[in-house]
Amino acid sequence: MKPFTYERARSPAEAAAAAARTPGAKFIAGGTNLLDLMKLQIETPGHLIDVNGLALDKIEATAEGGLRIGALVRNTDLAADERVRRDYGVLSRALLAGASGQLRNKATTGGNLLQRTRCPYFYDTNQPCNKRQPGSGCAAIGGYSRQLAVIGSSEACIATHPGDMSIAMRALDAVVETVKPDGTARAIPIAEFHRLPGDTPQIETALEQGEFITAVVLPKPAGGTHIYRKVRDRASYAYALVSVAAIVQRDGTARVAIGGVAHKPWRVEAAEAEIPRGAKAAAAAIMAGARPTHDNAFKVTLVERTLGAVLAEARS
C-alpha cells in the first residue's frame, strides 16, 4: 500500500472539490473494497478523503412517493429499513444476500455501487489486466473464467460486476444522485451508471473525476412480488454465479435484472415483454448475444432456470 495523506471532508461539495484538486485522491467510506485493493497495490490513491462524517446517512421519503437513500447509509441499515422491507423487498433481499454481517455494517450505499470486479486476474498484480493496467492485456480470456461475464464482454475484458444491491436497484429503476467538483448536482439513471467494458474496462461508471455520490433515489413503489434469488456455490458469503432480481406483477408482467453475468447489472427492458410467455423465451431474449467461455457456459442455462424458479415462486 502506497503512503497517502488523509483528510476528513465536511460537506459533499467540499469532498468533490478536494478530489478534483488532488490528483490520485479517492473517497473512502466503508472502505471494505478500497482497502482490500489498496493492500494489493491495485488501488494506489495518494490521498484519501474520508466522507464518513457527512450527514448522508438518512433514508427520506421523496415528494414523488419514493425514497432518497443517503450515500452513507450502511447496507445493514438499508436492508433493515421498514419502508425498504415493505415496499422494496427486492432491495432488502439483495443486500442481505451480499457479503457478511460485518461487511454490511460498514459498506455504504454509494460505495457498494462502486465495487470493483472480483475477477481473480484483476486481483493478481502479476497478471496482465486491462482494467488494472490499461493496454496490458486480459489474462482471464483463455484462463479460469468460471465466475466471469457471459454477456456484454469485450476483447479487452470479461470481468463481472460483483454487486447484489445494484442488481435490485436496476430492477427498481433507481437514480444515482451526485455532486460534481464545481458544485453542480446531477441525477444518473442506474441504467446509465455502470458501463460495459468495451475498449476501456478501467472506466466502470459514468462518474467523472471527483464526482461524488450523495444519494440513490428509488421511485415510488412498483408493487408486485419482490424476489432476489442469488445462486452460488456455497450457501452464504459468496459472490453470485447468477442472481435474479425480479418484481413480478399479478398480470405476469415483470421487471428483471440479472447479476453475475456481465460487467454491469444486466437488464434488457425490451425482453421483458417475453416474460409472460415463460422463462425460456424471456431468458433467450435477455441473454441474446451471450458469448460465454468454456468455463462459464453453464451460466446461460442457469439464468434461464433461475428465472424459471423465480417466476414460479412469484406465481405461487
Added chain:
Amino acid sequence: MSHVSFTVNGERRQLDIDTRTTLLDALREHLHLTGSKKGCDHGQCGACTALVNGRRINTCLSLAVMHEGDEVTTIEGLGKPGDLHPMQAAFVKHDGYQCGYCTPGQICSSVAVLKEIEAGIPSHVSADLNAKPGVTAEEIRERMSGNICRCGAYSNIVEAISEVAGSQA
C-alpha cells in the same frame, strides 16, 4: 503519520500512527491486543471481527485513523480467563473451537448477532422480511457465515450461541 484517539475496552487510547495502519494492526501491533486475529487481511474470513460502537465489523478493512472517538470492544473486553463472558463460557462448554484462531472473531460476531436479531434486523434466511426474526439455528448459521472456521466447529458454535440466546430470552 496521523493522530487518532479512541476507546478500547473502556480505556482511552491515543495513537500517532501511519495512515495505512488498519484498526486490526493498531490493536495487534500497537496496543498488543492480539485477541483479534489476522486470518486473511481482506475481509474474507472474519477472524478480525470486533465491535465498534456496538456493531461488528472486520477490523482488517478499516483504517485506524477513521475511528476517531469510536468505542472499540475486542475479545479481551468481553471477558478473561476466570471471568469469561457467557458466550465465551458457552464456547468452552460446547467445544465451539479447535485451533482457536477464528474463535475471538466468532465470539465477537455471535454477541453482535444476538443483538441484531433482537433489534429485528432481517437476514437472508428470514422467511418474512416484515416479521421479527427468530433465534433459530438457521438464522444463526446465516448470520455467522462471515466467520469462517476451517477446523469446522460450526455445529458446536451454533449450539453454544443457541444456549446463550436461550438463557437471555
Added chain:
Amino acid sequence: MKFDTPATTNPIDQLKVVGQPLDRVDGPLKTSGTAPYAYERHDVVANQAYGYVVGAAIAKGRITGMALDAARAAPGVITIVTAETAGKLDKGKRNAATLFGGPEVEHYHQAVALVVAESFEQARAAAQLVQVDYAKAEGAYDLAAAKQAGVEPSEGSPDQKVGDFEAAFAAAPVQFDRTYTTPDQSHAMMEPHASIAAWEGDKVTVWTSNQMVDWATTDLAQTLGLPKEQVRIVSPYIGGGFGGKLFLRADTLLAALGARAAKRPVKVALTRPMMANNTTHRPATIQRIRFGAGRDGKLTAIAHESWSGNLPGGEPEDAIQQSRLLYAGANRLTGNRLATLDLPEGNAMRAPGETPGLMALEIAMDEMAEQLGLDPIEFRVRNDTQVDPANPDRPFSQRQLIECLRQGAERFGWDKRATKPGSRREGRWLVGIGVAAGFRNSMSMPSGARVRLDAAGVVTVETDMTDIGTGSYTIIAQTAAEMMGVGMDKVVVRLGDSSFPVSAGSGGQWGANSSTAGVYAACVKLREAVAQKLGFNSADTAFADGQVRAGNRSAPLGQAAGEGGLVAEDTIEYGDLAKQYQQSTFAGHFVEVAVDAATGEVRVRRMLAVCAAGRILNPKSARSQVIGAMTMGVGGALMEELAVDKRHGFFVNHDLATYEVPVHADIPHQEVVFLEEADATSSPMKAKGVGELGLCGVGAAVANAIHNATGLRVREYPITLDKLLDRLPDAA
C-alpha cells in the same frame, strides 16, 4: 518404553480421567483471545522488525534481474534479503522445492525476496517496489495432459499385485470400469504461516506455527547449515495446520534469514493471497477403478490406479492406499503413477491418500452396488474382510466397519432411503441420502515426554508435541492425571518447544495415541521413582486422589518430590505389532442432501458419522475432530478446488473469497457416534486416531446422496451445480 506386546490392564484402564468428555484446558485462553499464536509474541523478544515476502510472478524459469534500489530507499527499510544475498542454503529433506527461490524459480509465488522494515506498512509498501525480471521457461501444468508420462514412483508405495486381476476381471460376470477426478485442494487454515526469529550469537530461536517441531528444527538447521543444537523452535499454539504446517516453510526460513541480516528479531507472516501457491497443497488425482464381481455381489477383482503430479522430488498422492485393505477380493491391482508438474509442491493434507482415494472408491462402490441391484450397505457387508487381503495371515487388530454401517443405518433412517434415485421431492428440493465407508490407517510414532513432580503434587508435562486444535493439551493432561492419580488442576502441560523431548507431533492422526503413550511411558517411570523415593514396592503402588498407597502405607504424592522435585523422561517406541496386525480406523458416513431442482444448488441437511477408532481419550474433543473433518469433507465434495491456470501454471483462486470453504450456512447439525473399542495392539493407551477418519469417505457420501436425490452421477469433484444443471429435470 518399548511397546512390543499387546497391552494388558494398566492404570489408564481406570478411565477416571481419560475417556471423560472434559472441557479443553486451553479453552479459557482461546475464547478470551489470550492464547498466543506465533506472530503475536510481543512478549518473547524486543525490537521486532517486520518482514514482507515477495513471491515469484512466474511458475518456472529464472530471475534475470532484480531492481531493489527503490525498495531499499523506501522509508523504514532495514534490509532486503534475496537468495543471492542469503548465503549458501541447503534444503531440508522434507521439502521438494527450495523455500527461497532465485535465480531458479520452481513455482509460482515461490519466495524470492524478503523486505525487512520498521513497520508492517513500510515493509509491505517497499516489497511492492521490488522489481523482478524473469526469463520464463516452459512448464507442465495440466495433469490430464501429463498423465501419460506418469511413472511408478521410486519411493513410497510401489504397485501391488495380488492374484491375477486381469484374468479375474475378464472372467467376472459383472464388470465395472470408471474414472474419477479430484482437484487440487488448499489447507486454508485460518492462521497464515508465521514466524518470529531472533538470533543470539550463532543460535536462532523461532517462534512459529508448526505441527512437527522436530522436523522444523532439523530442516531449518540443515537449510541454514547449522548444528541442530543451535536451532530452537517454539510452537505452543497453532491456528490450524491440516498438514500445511507439517514442514519447514518459507516464513520460518525467511524470518531467520531476515533476522540475521537485520541483526535484530524479525517477524514474517505469509499473506493470505500468497498461501495457496507459496506453500503446499493436496494434489489433484485422476483415478481409474475397476471391479469384477459375481452375481452374488462378491468382488473377485479390484483395481485402483491413480495418477497425480508433483515437482521433481515430490511424491504422489497415494490415493490407492485404502483399496489395498478395505474390501475382500482375491485378485487385486493397485498402483500410483506420478507425473512431473511445475505447479507448487503437492504434499500432505489431512488424510493424504485416503481422502481423495475414498472420494473415488466409495462412489465406485455405490455405483457397483446399483449395478448389482444391491443395497450399498449390504454390498459393503458382503465384501468385508477381517484380514489384510494381500496377506490373510495378518488380521486387522480390530475392524468394526459393518457395525459402523449397520448402526449408522439404524440411527440415520436408512430404511427410508428412496431406492429409486430422484424420486423424493420436497417442494423445490430433490432429497436423497448417501453412505460411504470411512477408513484410515492408524500409525504409531515414537514419542517422548518429560514429567516433573513438585512438592505441591503438581505434575508438569513437557513434550514437543503440538496442539493444532486437536485437544493435545487436554488429553495429555488427562493421561498424566490418570497415571499420577491427581486432578486435572494438578497437571500443567507445556507443548511445542524443541527444548522438550521429541514427540510424535501432529500428523497422520497419530498424534493423540502416540503422544499420550509417550506421556504414559514417562509417567510409568515417574511412578517408579515416586515409589522408590517413598520406599514403596512399586509393583503394588496405587496412585489416586493425590495420594500414593502401597499396602497399608500412604503418602501425599508431593512428598515424594521433596524440595528438589522428581523428573522422569521416556519415549514410547514400538515393536512389530503393526506388522502382525493391520491397525486401522473405520467409519460409516451418512449424509442427507437437498438439491434445488431448478438451479442444482446442493445443501447438506443431515450428517452422521459412526466411528470405530480404538479408545476415545476425550469424547468431547474427539467428536470435534470428527465434525470438523466432516465439514472439510463437505467442502471437498461441493466447492473446494484450486483452479489451475494451465497456461501460466498457478492456482488462480488464491484467497479465501475465491477458494471457497464451507461457512456456517453450509453445515447442519452433525451427529457423531463412537463405538466402544480399546485396541490393545495400538499402544498402552489402546487408542487410535479420529482426526482424519472423520474426513475419509465424507465426500463420497455426499456424492452418493446427490445421486440418490437426483439420479445423477458426477465423477469429477467438486460437485458444483454446473455439473448437474443440464441433466436436472426441466424447471417448473
